[in-house]
Amino acid sequence: MPVKDLVMWNVMIKGCVDCGNLEMGLKLFDEMPEKNVISWTTMINGLLKYGMIEEAKGYFREMPARDTAAWNSMVHGLFSNGRVEEAIILFEVMPIKNVISWTTMVSGLDQHGRSNEALSVFRNMVGTGVKPTSSTFSCAITSCANVGNLCLGSQVHGHVLKLGYVFDTYVTASLITFYANCKQTEECVKAFNEKLHQNVVVWTALLTGCGANAKHGDALRVFGDMFRIKIVPNQSSFTSALNSSREIEAIDWGKGIHGAAIKLGLEIDPFVGNSLVVLYTKCGHIRDGVLAFKEISDKNIVSWNSIIVGCAQHGCGEWALAFFTQMAKAGVNPDEITFTGLLTSCSHSGMLQKGKHFFECLCRYAAIEVKLEHYACMVDILCRSGKLDEAEDLVEKMPIEANLSIWLALLSGCRAHSNLDVAERAAKNIFLIDPHCSAAYVLLSNIYAFAGRYTDVARIRRDMKKIGTLKQPGRSWVIQRGVKHSFVSCDKSHPSSEKIYNKLDWLGRKLKEHGYVSDQRYALHDVEDEQKEAILWYHSERLAICFALINSVEGSTITVMKNLRTCGDCHSAIKLIAKIVGREIVLRDSSRFHHFRDGFCSCGDYW
Known part of the structure; x- marks a missing residue:
């Protein structure tokens, strides 16, 4: 260029900073024949962006003249680098504060867990007559959400309505999150309905708010509505929807959401992928969980922990150890959850020596504190291996x-x-x-x-x-077409009871043909043998299995959940039932998942 004016120099410096070439930016800054406040501020922003705080402070001190924008940049940069106290001091000595200065303080304090102080700053701002912007309101509402201050948040909502900021996307999203945190789900919906929103952020806030208040069915309906009015969900939308599917064990919904994620290319996203892994493993589909894990493009510690813990829950100890080996090769350091998953895997798979090895490694690993849950896992490993005296000694x-x-x-x-x-x-x-x-x-x-x-x-x-x-009464349930069907022992309240008991009688005859004899020790009552046999035969998981056999496609997998540990007699009976009906039966009890197939269980009768 034959002539380079001040604007072009500033544009070049900003370009270098934005593209990560800070060294070139500094070189150009030094070569500038003339510098203005924008030149200095751009350079300070660049230094702060890359964590060079002391250098940035030095440039700030050298500035021949500082405007409010330069002060704001320093305050924001100090907050971004965790220098909270320095940011507060600098804000207090600012000669002139504008709305950006106040908003930076509210946001910075809130992001560092000091939401009450952030709200105090917001009150002072309003008291000095500074008119908040939509960004200010969004930060203040988020602070109210984090401390659960329903009264102040409602007042801020009133100001938002008066000043016409209710149609701002981020203000609405913050309001929905605020009311969700305060357990006011009806107000969430009202805030959402104040305008027909076309922005994915607002829809995701409502979706997440419903899930946070255990309104998982509502959350999934919101997710479906997004597609109906052509709002394309983002990673957060998919993560929240998958989490709601997991909470109500709606695997069919989850599979549909998975399909939508694949169409949008989001199944490889770490957040979506991690949620898919947890959904499948929690709902009894360990193989699908492994496949979802393999699709994740950039696996983080949460990804590895999710699959290791999932394998542990299903008694796939060797798989868990194999994934841990891959994790180490990928250079990802374990954390306390990793070791909990590994110890649980050893417990459910009868790997005493490997369990001891991991526990010893954990005790020597200075980066992780050995917690009570780790000791509980080790006690469980020893107990399952019959080392009760050693467990008590530990x-x-x-x-x-x-x-x-x-x-x-x-x-x-x-x-x-x-x-x-x-x-x-x-x-x-x-x-x-x-x-x-x-x-x-x-x-x-x-x-x-x-x-x-x-x-x-x-x-x-x-x-x-x-x-x-x-x-606590034993209760078993199955999910059919999104509806939960629950049973207790000897239950005859279900509309399909007659069919269920007919199926159970048929199974009883077939089991006896296969040599089944009930183990009456598990009846746990001092009654006659015939009564013991009847008590065992009508346990809740058997009723749930019969219901699923009647109401599912021939050959499909049956998944049953139970709130207590299944008894030894039911475990023996279900192994034979799976063989008789030629289907896989997955049973999750309070301890783990059991996969019954062809007369065998995945636990190897060790649970």
Whole structure:
């Protein structure tokens, strides 16, 4: 260029900074024959952008003249680099503050977890007569959402309406999030309905707000409406919709959302991919979870943890260890969740030595604090392997005080190995922590019943009745066409009960032909053998399986969920049922997933 004016120099410097060539930007800045406040501010912004805070402060001090924009840039840059106290001090000494200065303070404080201070700054701003912009309102509403200040947030909403900012996309999105955080879902919808929005941010805010308040059916309807009026969902929309599908175990909805994500090329996005992995693994589809994981283009620690924990829940210990090996090769460092997943995998797969190895590695790994859940996993590994004395010794020697979950893990292990001495000591410690712990009473009662000590069973039941502790009833359910069908033991309240019981009778005859004999130890009641057999036969998971057999396509996989641990007799029966009907039956109990196929279970009878 024959002539380079000041504007062109500033344009070139900004271009260098924006494209990441800070060194060239500094070189041009030094060569400038004349500099104005824009030149200095551009260079300061560049230094702050790349974390060169002290250098930026030096340039700021050297500026021959500073306007408000330069001060605002420094305050914003200090907040962006975590220098909160310095940003506050600089804001306080600013000679002239404009609306951008105040908004920067409100936003910066809120983003660093100081939302109450942010709201105080907002009040001071309004008190000085500075008129807020839509950005200011959006930041203030977000602060109200983070502290759950419904009263102040509603007042700000009133100002938004008066000043006509209600149609601003980000203000509306902030209002929806605010009301969702304050559990005011009706107000969420009202804020949304104040204008027919065509912006994906607003729709996603409503979708996420519904999910945050457990209105998952509403969230999925919002997601469907987005397509109907041609709003293209973004990564956040898909993530929220998939999370809602997972919460209500609506795998059919989830698969449909997955298909939409593939059409938009979003299945490779880490956030969408991570949600898909969790959806499939939580709903019993481990193979689909693995496939979704493999599609993720840029796997982060959440991706690896999701698949490792998912494999652990399904008892796929070898898969989990293989993924951990791949994770290490990819250079991703494990965190506390990774080790929880690995230890759980070892527990559910009977890998005692590998479990010990990982626990020792964790104890030596300075970057991660060993937490109570890690000890609970290790206790569970030892108990499942029959090392009850070693497990009890570990609990006694822990550097931190054992909590309820650790003692319950020990007590649960005693049931599998019928060790009454350790069970009674574990129960004693549980009742010291929580005298009303119904799980401990039930576990101890079951251990006594399994050993035939029905006098002790009766005593436990009297104690429970005396203190008003109730046993949680066993409940199983299946999801059919988006509808949840729930059953309890001996349940005859379902509209299809007659068909269910006919199917169950048919299965009973077929099971006997295959040599099935009920294990009456699991009846847990001091009654006649015929009554014990009847009690076992009408357990809730068997009713749910029969309902699914009647109401699903021949040959399809049946998925049943249960809130308690399945009993040994049901486990044996379901293995044979899967063989008789020629279908895979997936059962998730309180402990893990079981995949029954051809007379075998994926757990190898170890759970």
